[in-house]
Amino acid sequence: MSVKAVAWDIDGTLADSEPLHEKVLFEVCQHFGADISDLPQDHFRGVHMGDVWAELKDRFSPDTSEEAWQKAIIDTYVARRAEVKAMHGAVETVKALASVGIRQGCVSNSSRRIVDANIAALGIAPYLDFSISLDDVEHGKPDPEPYARACRRFDLAPGQVLAVEDSFAGFASAVGAGLATAFYAPAGGGIEGADHVIADLRKVRDLIDEETVPA
Known part of the structure; x- marks a missing residue:
C-alpha cells in the first residue's frame, strides 16, 4: 500500500527532548532521595514512566508515592519546556x-x-x-x-x-x-x-x- x-x-x-528528560529525571529522583547516577545515558529512552517507576521504586523510601514522583517530573519538565x-x-x-x-x-x-x-x-x-x-x-x-x-x-x-x-x-x-x-x-x-x-x-x-x- x-x-x-x-x-x-x-x-x-x-x-x-531527551537531554531535558534525563536532567529532570535525575533532579527529581535526587529530590526524593534516590541516586540514579549509576545508570547509563539513554537507559530509559522511549520507556514510559510507569515502567521507569517500576525499575526505580526500590531506590526510594517507602513513603514516596509514584503519583507524587510522576507529578514532580511532569511539573518540572513543563516548566522548562522552552529548553x-x-x-x-x-x-x-x-x-x-x-x-x-x-x-x-x-x-x-x-x-x-x-x-x-x-x-x-x-x-x-x-x-x-x-x-x-x-x-x-x-x-x-x-x-x-x-x-x-x-x-x-x-x-x-x-x-x-x-x-x-x-x-x-x-x-x-x-x-x-x-x-x-x-x-x-x-x-x-x-x-x-x-x-x-x-x-x-x-x-x-x-x-x-x-x-x-x-x-
Missing part, C-alpha cells in the same frame, strides 16, 4: 508534508501534559490531525495499542501509515500494529526489520509517493 499518513514519535524524533529544541529538519519536514496533503499525527509514550508542551515548543500543532499520549491508551509502547489507535484515528489501514521512530520500544509498537516503519538513527546504525533507516528527517518526504496524495 502507498503511504497516506505519517505517525511521528516525539521525544528523540521530532523533539531533541526543548526541534531535531534537525523536523519542523521543515512536518510543514512540507502538510503542504502536499499528507496527514500527520504524533504518537508518544509521554503524558498528555508533556506531549502538549513538546508540540507547543515545536510550534507544529496546526499541522497535526491529533496526538496520542500515554494517558490516552491502556498500554503504552512497546504494546501495539498506541499505533493501532493512530491508524483508527486516521481511518487508514496500518500499511498506509508510516511510523517514524527512534527507540526500540516505539519501533516494536509500530511493527506490532502493522505500520510501515522508518527508524530514525541520526548517529548512524539502525534496527533489524525496519522498512527504512534514515539519518535525516527530511528523507521522510522522499518516502512518500506523491501520486497517492489526495487532491
Whole structure:
C-alpha cells in the first residue's frame, strides 16, 4: 500500500527532548532521595514512566508515592519546556508534508501534559490531525495499542501509515500494529526489520509517493 499518513514519535524524533528528560529525571529522583547516577545515558529512552517507576521504586523510601514522583517530573519538565529544541529538519519536514496533503499525527509514550508542551515548543500543532499520549491508551509502547489507535484515528489501514521512530520500544509498537516503519538513527546504525533507516528527517518526504496524495 502507498503511504497516506505519517505517525511521528516525539521525544528523540521530532523533539531533541531527551537531554531535558534525563536532567529532570535525575533532579527529581535526587529530590526524593534516590541516586540514579549509576545508570547509563539513554537507559530509559522511549520507556514510559510507569515502567521507569517500576525499575526505580526500590531506590526510594517507602513513603514516596509514584503519583507524587510522576507529578514532580511532569511539573518540572513543563516548566522548562522552552529548553526543548526541534531535531534537525523536523519542523521543515512536518510543514512540507502538510503542504502536499499528507496527514500527520504524533504518537508518544509521554503524558498528555508533556506531549502538549513538546508540540507547543515545536510550534507544529496546526499541522497535526491529533496526538496520542500515554494517558490516552491502556498500554503504552512497546504494546501495539498506541499505533493501532493512530491508524483508527486516521481511518487508514496500518500499511498506509508510516511510523517514524527512534527507540526500540516505539519501533516494536509500530511493527506490532502493522505500520510501515522508518527508524530514525541520526548517529548512524539502525534496527533489524525496519522498512527504512534514515539519518535525516527530511528523507521522510522522499518516502512518500506523491501520486497517492489526495487532491
